[in-house]
Amino acid sequence: MTQMGQYPPASHVIAHISDTHLLGEGRSLYGKVPVEERLVAALQRLEAGPVRPDALVFTGDLTDLGEPDAYRRLRAAVEPVAQRMGAELVWVMGNHDERAPYASLLFDEPETDAPQDRVHDIRGLRVISLDTTVPGYHHGELTAAQLDWLAGVLAEPAPHGSVLAVHHPPVPTPLEVMAVLELHDQPALAEVLQGSDVRVILGGHLHYSTHSTFAGIPVSVAAATCYTLDLGADAQRLLSGVDGGQSFDFVHVYADRVVSSTIPATAFPEVTGFSVDYRPMIEAMPPDVRHEQLSSKSSPLNLNEAAASET
Numbered sequence: 170m171t172q173m174g175q176y177p178p179a180s181h182v183i184a185h186i187s188d189t190h191l192l193g194e195g196r197s198l199y200g201k202v203p204v205e206e207r208l209v210a211a212l213q214r215l216e217a218g219p220v221r222p223d224a225l226v227f228t229g230d231l232t233d234l235g236e237p238d239a240y241r242r243l244r245a246a247v248e249p250v251a252q253r254m255g256a257e258l259v260w261v262m263g264n265h266d267e268r269a270p271y272a273s274l275l276f277d278e279p280e281t282d283a284p285q286d287r288v289h290d291i292r293g294l295r296v297i298s299l300d301t302t303v304p305g306y307h308h309g310e311l312t313a314a315q316l317d318w319l320a321g322v323l324a325e326p327a328p329h330g331s332v333l334a335v336h337h338p339p340v341p342t343p344l345e346v347m348a349v350l351e352l353h354d355q356p357a358l359a360e361v362l363q364g365s366d367v368r369v370i371l372g373g374h375l376h377y378s379t380h381s382t383f384a385g386i387p388v389s390v391a392a393a394t395c396y397t398l399d400l401g402a403d404a405q406r407l408l409s410g411v412d413g414g415q416s417f418d419f420v421h422v423y424a425d426r427v428v429s430s431t432i433p434a435t436a437f438p439e440v441t442g443f444s445v446d447y448r449p450m451i452e453a454m455p456p457d458v459r460h461e462q463l464s465s466k467s468s469p470l471n472l473n474e475a476a477a478s479e480t
Contacts, residue, residue: 171452173459179421179428180329181294184215184222184256186417187373188230188393190265193238202412204233204395205242211394211417211434212250218432220419222256224291228373228391229263229302229336231271240274257291262300263336263373264307264350284315293328294422295366301337301352309337309352309374316361326366329422333362338372338390340381343400346408347375359384369420369427378416378431389429391418 172178189208190198198204215222225247232239251258260275262268262285269280284300299319301309311319323331337352339359352358362384370388376398381388394415402409415434420427451459462470 173451176423179423181224181291181422182220182222183296183332183371183420183422184220184225184417185228185371185389185391185420185429186211186225186394187228187391188263188376188395189227189243190230190233190393190395191239191243192233193236193242195242198233198395202396205246207415207434208243208394209246211415212246214432214434214436215417216250216254221254222419223294224257224259224289224296225251225254226259226261226296226332226334226371228261228334228371230265230373230393231260231263231275232267233265233395235265235267235270237270237274240270244275257289257296259287259289259296259298259334261298261334261336261373262302264302264309266302268300268302268304284312286315286318288322290327295322295327295329295331297322297331297333299333299335301335308350309335310354311352311358316357320361323361323365323367330366330368332369332371332420332422333367333386334371336372337374338379338381338388339370339383340372340379340388340390342375342379344375344398344408347398350374355383362386368422369429371420376410377414378418380429387427387429389418389420389427392416392431394434 190204195205231243262271268282268285271285272278273280286300287298289296301311303310339352339355342348367386370383370386372390375390376393377400378392379390396410396412397414399409399411416431419430419432462468
């Protein structure tokens with residue numbers, strides 16, 4: 170494929186999905202949101218799109234109540250998509266999940282109450298799934314043993330660096346109630362991450378997309394496929410969860426940077442664009458001609474597109 174800009178293709182691409190909140194028997198969340206349908210729609214959009222991810226990373230709250238049937242339904246919906254796309258599947262525990270069915274039904278391992286921490290090697294990019302959950306509670310914590318384990322994993326750098334995937338993101342939130350449920354003792358985690366090869370931290374939990382930094386590392390939070398929290402809701406609402414704005418993210422990992430992009434989980438009406446039929450013609454152009462055709466406001470290509478948009 171022809172390189173059209175200054176940057177080469179990303180070395181790795183991650184589809185970052187969060188907060189699916191599936192229920193057993195395909196039930197709707199709150200009796201209103203068909204969460205399984207919302208997830209399937211997002212997966213269909215992902216699979217039909219042009220980006221072929223190396224991994225699908227689900228950052229927690231995979232189920233709403235930790236029901237065994239919800240995990241079975243989740244696995245049945247997601248695994249075939251990952252297999253068809255040739256993508257590694259990375260699960261992360263969320264506060265709505267339960268460790269025993271999570272371990273047994275997603276990983277075919279014995280039931281356990283131990284933290285669900287795992288490492289995935291994706292062509293030299295290390296993805297660390299770190300369990301920030303506290304059994305019986307909704308806030309996040311990391312034990313001293315987990316931090317020691319993480320330090321041991323990070324002691325040897327990976328060829329393409331590491332991605333840390335957690336449910337509770339170490340970022341501030343303008344939603345005061347959600348701040349009560351944040352990851353506790355974040356300085357302890359920062360101490361472990363300082364000077365490590367972690368390129369980006371992926372999180373969920375907040376039900377809206379946001380970005381920040383932590384210990385000098387970019388943090389990318391995916392919204393949700395179930396429902397989102399509306400930061401622009403009426404001031405009389407302390408929290409407002411809405412059946413809209415669902416999305417997932419693409420995380421492109423380059424040699425010297427990471428780029429996170431938010432993708433609506435359902436398509437909107439197209440008002441302008443180019444057919445893929447244009448690609449061979451554009452790729453065949455010499456670089457100077459391609460630049461002129463795509464950048465000049467008066468080029469035949471742009472004038473034809475403007476005329477088509479007006480009809």
